[in-house]
Amino acid sequence: MEIPFPPDWEDMIRRNMSHYCMMNDVERKHLKELIQVFIAEKSWEGCGGLELTDEIRVTISAQACLLLLNLPNDIYENVETIIVYPSDVIVPERKLGFFETALEPLDPEYPVSGQAFKQGPVILVWDAVLQGGRHAEYGFNVVYHEFAHKLDMQDGAADGTPCLRDRAEYRDWSKTCSREYLRLLKDVEKGKRTFLDEYGATDEAEFFAVATEHFFNQPIQMIEFAPELYRVMKEYYRQDTAMRARKYFCKE
Secondary structure (H helix, E strand, O other): OOOOOHHHHHHHHHHHHHHHHHHHHHHHHHHHHHHHHHHHOOEEEOOOOOOOHHHHHHHHOOOHHHOOOOOOOOOOOOEEEEEEEEOOOOOOOOOOOOOOOOOOOOOOOOOEEEEEEEOOEEEEEEEHHHHHHHHHHOOOOOOHHHHHHHHHHHHHOOOOOOOOOOOOHHHHHHHHHHHHHHHHHHHHHOOOOOOOOOHHHHOOOHHHHHHHHHHHHHHHHHHHOOOHHHHHHHHHOOHHHHHHHHHHHHHO
């Protein structure tokens, strides 16, 4: 027997995920099915004094499951736990191991709004989740970013290349993403203004995560500034986010 999707949950999604309004009825129905499974299967922890609510679980699940909408349905088998803090988390400075020698300065303490660990949890900051979900125009979305990392990690390596369908798609992905990553890297080094957030120039893994954010948040601009990158992202996620956006804005 199919369990009805609580009406107040859908209200939460409409409030906290701007992309939901662009989806058609079939897509929304499938997304809600994914959300119900995701919430039930995952372990949830509130930290830093945050009391977990249905709104927190539903909002995070909706954004995470949007990425899976047309992908093979494994509901993020490499995600067991989602840890949520109320605001930015300060990551402590890494300590040297007993046999390690510092060849360069260690990273100092710094605030983060999310992290994804290869064999561990996803950490998210609720303030950032809400801002990214409600304001797609900013381009930033911590849930899309961290769960893109988890998709990337499914083959065991965080290298900016998720599991693809065949050799031809791997060749196309490697050629296109390498070219776009190097272009971003050069533009950042020259101090040029870029469409993709410059954090994507950190490495290939961050490039994929940043590209995912823009693919869902700013697809029409992505076609204009990086059409080939949009194409491979569209083929991977099997979603035409720009077409969704155009139909939505044409109705307004």
